[in-house]
Amino acid sequence: MALVRRQRTDEVEQDGRKRRRDYTGLVASLEDANPTARRWAARDLAGCTEAAPALIGRLEREPDAAVREAIIVSLTQIGDAVTVQGLVKCLRSDDAALRNEAIEAMGHLPDTVAPVMAGLLADPEADVRIFAVNVLESLRHRDVEQWLIEVISEDAHINVCATAVDLLGEVGTAAAVEPLEALKRRFPDEPYIEFAADLALRRIREG
Amino acid sequence: MSDITISEEDFRKFREFFYRKTGIQFDDNKRYFVDKRLVDRIEATSSDTFRSYFTMLRFQVTGEELQALTNAMTVNETYFFREDYQFKCLVDSMLPEITKRKKSGDTLRVWSIPSSSGEEPYSIALSLMEYWPGIADWDVELISSDIDTDVLHRARAGLYSQRSVQHVPKDLLQRHFKKTADGNWQISDDLRSTVEFTRVNLTDANDIRPYRGFDVIFCRNLLIYFDDLSRQKAAEVFFDALNPGGFVCLGHSESMSRITSLFKVRKFPQAIVYQKPESR
Amino acid sequence: MSTARKRILVVDDAATVRMYHRSILEGAGYAVIEAVNGIEALEKALTEPFDLYLVDVNMPKQDGYAFLRELRKQNIPQAPAIMISTESEVHDRSEAYVAGANLYLVKPIKPQELLAHCRLMLGLLAQPT
Numbered sequence: 094m095a096l097v098r099r100q101r102t103d104e105v106e107q108d109g110r111k112r113r114r115d116y117t118g119l120v121a122s123l124e125d126a127n128p129t130a131r132r133w134a135a136r137d138l139a140g141c142t143e144a145a146p147a148l149i150g151r152l153e154r155e156p157d158a159a160v161r162e163a164i165i166v167s168l169t170q171i172g173d174a175v176t177v178q179g180l181v182k183c184l185r186s187d188d189a190a191l192r193n194e195a196i197e198a199m200g201h202l203p204d205t206v207a208p209v210m211a212g213l214l215a216d217p218e219a220d221v222r223i224f225a226v227n228v229l230e231s232l233r234h235r236d237v238e239q240w241l242i243e244v245i246s247e248d249a250h251i252n253v254c255a256t257a258v259d260l261l262g263e264v265g266t267a268a269a270v271e272p273l274e275a276l277k278r279r280f281p282d283e284p285y286i287e288f289a290a291d292l293a294l295r296r297i298r299e300g
Numbered sequence: 301m302s303d304i305t306i307s308e309e310d311f312r313k314f315r316e317f318f319y320r321k322t323g324i325q326f327d328d329n330k331r332y333f334v335d336k337r338l339v340d341r342i343e344a345t346s347s348d349t350f351r352s353y354f355t356m357l358r359f360q361v362t363g364e365e366l367q368a369l370t371n372a373m374t375v376n377e378t379y380f381f382r383e384d385y386q387f388k389c390l391v392d393s394m395l396p397e398i399t400k401r402k403k404s405g406d407t408l409r410v411w412s413i414p415s416s417s418g419e420e421p422y423s424i425a426l427s428l429m430e431y432w433p434g435i436a437d438w439d440v441e442l443i444s445s446d447i448d449t450d451v452l453h454r455a456r457a458g459l460y461s462q463r464s465v466q467h468v469p470k471d472l473l474q475r476h477f478k479k480t481a482d483g484n485w486q487i488s489d490d491l492r493s494t495v496e497f498t499r500v501n502l503t504d505a506n507d508i509r510p511y512r513g514f515d516v517i518f519c520r521n522l523l524i525y526f527d528d529l530s531r532q533k534a535a536e537v538f539f540d541a542l543n544p545g546g547f548v549c550l551g552h553s554e555s556m557s558r559i560t561s562l563f564k565v566r567k568f569p570q571a572i573v574y575q576k577p578e579s580r
Numbered sequence: 581m582s583t584a585r586k587r588i589l590v591v592d593d594a595a596t597v598r599m600y601h602r603s604i605l606e607g608a609g610y611a612v613i614e615a616v617n618g619i620e621a622l623e624k625a626l627t628e629p630f631d632l633y634l635v636d637v638n639m640p641k642q643d644g645y646a647f648l649r650e651l652r653k654q655n656i657p658q659a660p661a662i663m664i665s666t667e668s669e670v671h672d673r674s675e676a677y678v679a680g681a682n683l684y685l686v687k688p689i690k691p692q693e694l695l696a697h698c699r700l701m702l703g704l705l706a707q708p709t
Contacts, residue, residue: 095429095435095439095440096425096428096429096435096439096440096441096442096494097407097439097440097441098441098493098494098496132540158561158562159539159562162536162560162562163536166532166533166536190561201529263358299351299355
């Protein structure tokens with residue numbers, strides 16, 4: 094027994110699945126009992142726009158983390174309004190892992206997330222508003238600062254504001270200074286708000 | 301010589317920022333290392349002060365300077381038996397676990413990527429041949445890949461400098477290397493034949509397709525150069541390339557924590573490695 | 581009484597929150613190490629000893645519950661864990677205890693409150709007022 098070399102491999106290894114698979118077959122495979130088969134189906138549906146509803150439907154019920162991750166990556170490559178709608182539904186899930194995956198995915202889709210952001214930031218559930226601010230952390234969009242300023246100016250819930258303040262330290266400009274001062278006045282007995290706002294102010298002034 | 305100095309406060313700010321962006325943490329005892337490279341980058345970007353450099357760094361949209369800074373802060377040098385505690389881990393901990401799950405006659409498969417000029421895969425081969433008793437009972441296939449064809453060419457040739465072999469134990473050097481007329485070291489044909497070198501672009505789905513059924517993957521100090529999305533895709537590639545229960549080893553300052561939660565963290569006496577879950 | 585500083589691992593994806601907790605805890609003489617999510621926290625827990633874990637619930641890659649469950653499975657000296665969450669997640673309290681938390685606090689936490697609970701978890705006597 095030893096270190097061995099196989100014969101020169103230019104040929105592609107058999108990977109146990111048909112090279113060309115049709116759309117209906119793949120969607121059906123999303124429901125396969127075997128998680129590896131489901132994962133491959135999700136991967137092969139990447140960039141396939143019509144598959145978005147099927148992918149989202151599977152995502153909400155999928156217990157296997159590896160399959161969910163493949164679904165998310167494929168959805169991110171589709172990235173249309175239907176996708177975003179589906180991801181928003183995941184924000185309301187009880188499953189922390191699924192919620193966090195949806196937040197991350199949405200962060201990669203600035204153009205399709207932007208139209209729904211205002212609605213999310215006004216959602217009656219504080220948690221959903223917090224998750225929306227989490228999405229802003231990775232969203233490359235010119236309105237991010239403005240959204241954050243609106244949150245700290247108007248949101249009644251301390252933790253929604255706290256999440257927004259953290260991010261303002263990174264992306265905030267002079268426009269955020271007065272709203273940050275106002276936030277401190279709005280929550281006068283909260284050491285964390287004072288700490289976070291002062292940190293953000295310091296960063297903005299030094300920048 | 302420049303009169304740019306890095307204050308305690310500057311170092312603290314930089315350390316916190318760099319940790320946030322890359323996950324790489326510098327102890328206080330790394331001041332000299334960090335300061336020197338910071339000053340280099342400050343001068344290279346024609347910034348006047350740490351402060352103006354730091355502002356540019358934080359707000360630059362392209363992230364180009366952050367990449368240049370990351371490159372400067374991570375040690376690029378490669379040589380035989382670099383981070384060899386991972387090879388010890390392979391031989392003492394990972395392979396014994398893997399072979400317990402295998403049937404006699406199975407071939408074990410190890411993937412080393414990037415191969416760079418070959419020091420890593422050849423170090424793995426040497427570790428297996430010289431330090432793993434199990435090599436007498438098991439066949440091991442070693443594949444090593446890189447995107448750079450020039451570097452693959454050099455790897456296949458197997459000619460190395462004195463500097464590159466300085467950590468090779470003397471008896472191994474004698475058995476597997478020959479000193480050339482100009483003071484370099486040529487590895488033996490036997491050792492050369494133990495590694496199959498292939499060209500692969502980790503981010504190309506077609507390149508990656510045939511890479512399956514591996515038991516151990518070494519991917520050290522490559523992912524730090526990728527952006528977040530590419531890192532995630534690479535981790536997925538490794539996940540799919542591994543057999544259930546297989547292991548991935550990253551560089552000592554790297555972690556899956558910022559990349560993916562697909563792998564289980566495993567602590568062995570020699571190292572922390574990442575394992576693909578066993579039952580699927 | 582031991583003069584060695586007690587080591588606390590602060591686990592939260594928000595840098596500001598980590599800094600806030602750090603400033604309070606270091607001010608009281610504790611040694612503070614940070615982790616951004618459950619995976620990094622587990623890696624640190626496996627390589628260094630800790631006297632207390634302060635764990636946020638909502639973190640990407642691996643949330644607080646998953647981390648605690650993994651932590652409690654490991655064959656290492658275990659330490660108490662305080663789970664920290666936002667008020668809306670109060671219904672998760674029992675899940676936190678099942679996962680292996682010793683205490684569940686709602687953020688934002690005031691400095692004296694944090695210190696008092698840490699002292700409690702560390703088995704230290706109450707500060708004289």
